[in-house]
Amino acid sequence: MKIIIMGCGRVGAQLANSLDAEGHDVTILDIDAYSFDRFLSPEFRGTALLGSGIDEDILRKAEIEKADAFIAVAHGDNRNVMACQMAKHTFRVPKVICRIYDPQRRDLYILLGIDAVSPTTLVAQMLREKLGA
């Protein structure tokens, strides 16, 4: 699969490293080149592209027209939401997944057809389970 990941933080980089190791064609975007050095594995053979995922030109450079999936895990819910809507509605990427920290915002964008995950809810649930109370 050709997969574009927006945001090379801990989550984005880990995702990129593992998908790349499994043989997928991975392009990862970030607005800070340092994050590529910091988080990508030295074995990463995919493409690291400097630029913003809400910039159409950058998305075209990442060859988004050919992408099978787009995953937004950049800093900032709104940036992720905007990039995912561009990927879905402008570039018709078949699979678009968005990280949204704010659970209320996540619920709204699910209604608007964006496949969204809220780590806030997931982590809070896991912590409760560990607590056992």
Add this chain to the structure above:
Amino acid sequence: MYIIVVGGGQLGYHLARALLAESHEVLLIEKEAAPSQKLINELGSVAVRGDGCEASVLAKAGTSRADMLVAVTGDDEDNLVACQVAKHKFAVPRTIARVRNPRNESLFRKLGVDVTVSSTNLILEHIEHEMPSHPLMHLMVMHDRSLEIVEVTIPAGSASVGRKVKDLALPAETVLSLIVRPGQKPVIPGPDTILNAEDQIIAISPAESEEALRASLTGA
């Protein structure tokens, strides 16, 4: 009217004051601590601190009874989300977004924002009207179809002078609909019409083909 303004920078502040002066009910929402405190000191209960993209903040602001929400923060993505939350969660009838990157205008409208305002495009339009010799002038934009009607004047040195319409490298879906020549009746061009220098061409074109149209008609 009850109007909510999201973003308390210079633009939001002056907009809120102007709307208050026109006797509207206004609420100005600013996310950052220091600027919002300054606004509260000056405007009192008209200003509140909060993230205008958060449903809970908008609920507290009484957004479901708002007639309009105007998002004028400095970030396009924040303006988009504020408008989408207002529209889809609170059914606000009119949403207006400021866009910094002019290319976001059509995307935002496609995503449900009612009105977009790009200062870049506004200033550009003024420049075009101030300079009659500007090679391409916007006459009208048909937002729902993403088409624009433009006027292009053929410069004397252009490669298109003396060529037939069918031989021009026009972008796809662009139509030359009228040629206006000084002292003559306007002509509806056909494939064999030959272009002259100083012809004024009225064309209909997809907004994204504007640069290609300009190049094909005015390029040397």
